Amino acid sequence: MAPSLSNLTILSLPYISFLLQAIVLAVGASGHPHQEHLQTIVQRKTTPENHIRIRAGAPFKIALFADLHFGENAWTDWGPQQDVRSIKVMSSVLDTETPDFVVYLGDVITANNIPIANASLYWDQALSPTRSRGIPWASVFGNHDDAPFVWPIEWFSAPGIPQLVCPVVNSSYSGELECSFRGTSRLALMKNEMDNNLLSFSRNGPKDLWPGISNYVLQVLSVETPQTPLVYLYFLDSGGGTYPEVISSAQVEWFKRLSEEINPDSRVPELIFWHIPSKAYKKVAPIFRIRQPCVGSINKEKVAAQEAEMGIMKILVERPSIKAVFVGHNHGLDWCCPYRKVWLCFARHTGYGGYGNWPRGSRILEINEDPFSVESWIRMEDGSVHSKVILT
Numbered sequence: 001m002a003p004s005l006s007n008l009t010i011l012s013l014p015y016i017s018f019l020l021q022a023i024v025l026a027v028g029a030s031g032h033p034h035q036e037h038l039q040t041i042v043q044r045k046t047t048p049e050n051h052i053r054i055r056a057g058a059p060f061k062i063a064l065f066a067d068l069h070f071g072e073n074a075w076t077d078w079g080p081q082q083d084v085r086s087i088k089v090m091s092s093v094l095d096t097e098t099p100d101f102v103v104y105l106g107d108v109i110t111a112n113n114i115p116i117a118n119a120s121l122y123w124d125q126a127l128s129p130t131r132s133r134g135i136p137w138a139s140v141f142g143n144h145d146d147a148p149f150v151w152p153i154e155w156f157s158a159p160g161i162p163q164l165v166c167p168v169v170n171s172s173y174s175g176e177l178e179c180s181f182r183g184t185s186r187l188a189l190m191k192n193e194m195d196n197n198l199l200s201f202s203r204n205g206p207k208d209l210w211p212g213i214s215n216y217v218l219q220v221l222s223v224e225t226p227q228t229p230l231v232y233l234y235f236l237d238s239g240g241g242t243y244p245e246v247i248s249s250a251q252v253e254w255f256k257r258l259s260e261e262i263n264p265d266s267r268v269p270e271l272i273f274w275h276i277p278s279k280a281y282k283k284v285a286p287i288f289r290i291r292q293p294c295v296g297s298i299n300k301e302k303v304a305a306q307e308a309e310m311g312i313m314k315i316l317v318e319r320p321s322i323k324a325v326f327v328g329h330n331h332g333l334d335w336c337c338p339y340r341k342v343w344l345c346f347a348r349h350t351g352y353g354g355y356g357n358w359p360r361g362s363r364i365l366e367i368n369e370d371p372f373s374v375e376s377w378i379r380m381e382d383g384s385v386h387s388k389v390i391l392t
């Protein structure tokens with residue numbers, strides 16, 4: 001079904017007049033329910049504290065926060081210190097770049113280190129620097145986000161197994177604090193985020209794709225031409241944790257149907273976000289040094305790709321409007337390489353949690369409307385910038 005005029009009418013209602021640019025959830029599920037979703041979002045976004053303010057004629061800028069890994073070893077001093085350092089990284093990036101939007105690109109928390117019943121406590125901490133600056137965001141799941149608790153092996157080397165003391169975390173978030181070893185489900189994490197944050201554009205995605213949850217699309221609209229979106233942002237759940245690390249054939253079908261429905265002639269450019277690199281990343285990976293046409297600064301490990309390729313890449317390369325795919329997962333890689341006509345990019349390890357000691361940073365995307373372009377670079381924690389590349 002093609003997007004009906006009524007959808008666009010909804011988008012041009014008065015609220016849009018005080019926005020120079022707006023992001024609106026367009027379609028959350030297969031079939032036809034996007035009109036209903038649009039109305040919901042428009043209502044939410046009319047609340048006064050929830051405007052997306054962008055200067056006239058300014059580019060639309062997104063910061064990617066990848067692999068924050070909040071909540072590691074909370075029973076030690078070391079763990080919470082890492083989270084404090086991760087907050088500093090995000091704060092530094094947000095203050096230097098002042099992005100219009102943030103994408104949390106998975107592994108927001110290290111759930112296999114979190115023995116409390118509701119890991120949203122840590123998820124919420126990871127969102128806090130963005131929320132406190134009034135910047136809207138969207139998130140996708142990584143393989144660590146809903147993993148069950150794994151007992152540290154050193155706990156078994158002392159005489160007997162020590163009593164587990166669930167960590168008490170200083171947070172305004174009213175999560176449950178009792179112990180749990182099963183992890184917090186993707187659905188619970190996402191519901192907590194959506195229910196408690198007006199600035200969140202994240203979605204549960206269509207039910208027939210569950211247990212993959214973070215499958216949805218956002219459209220970026222400029223107020224001057226609300227009938228033509230600037231760009232579509234697609235978010236997919238690449239699995240891991242409680243189920244296989246794949247983009248399933250059901251997700252492929254969903255993406256195909258949805259993209260043909262909302263952007264039938266591929267007129268509007270499209271960008272893709274998920275956590276675990278697809279196998280195509282292996283095909284384009286630099287062997288040793290990063291050379292043209294690839295652009296990046298670290299190539300320190302092998303691509304840890306999804307378990308199988310079930311057709312998503314074929315669709316992406318054949319669709320003229322797809323410009324780039326952005327993933328996290330590999331903390332020691334930050335390059336972009338072309339794969340046929342689509343750029344495959346890693347973000348940059350943002351958090352102090354997770355493996356690796358490469359300096360932390362954030363991949364930035366700057367989208368310009370006329371003519372359309374996507375420029376990207378990496379902003380480091382210390383304020384430096386590198387690896388500028390044009391992705392269109």
Ligand SMILES: [Zn+2]
Nearest residue numbers: 067107329354
């Ligand atoms: Zn990670």
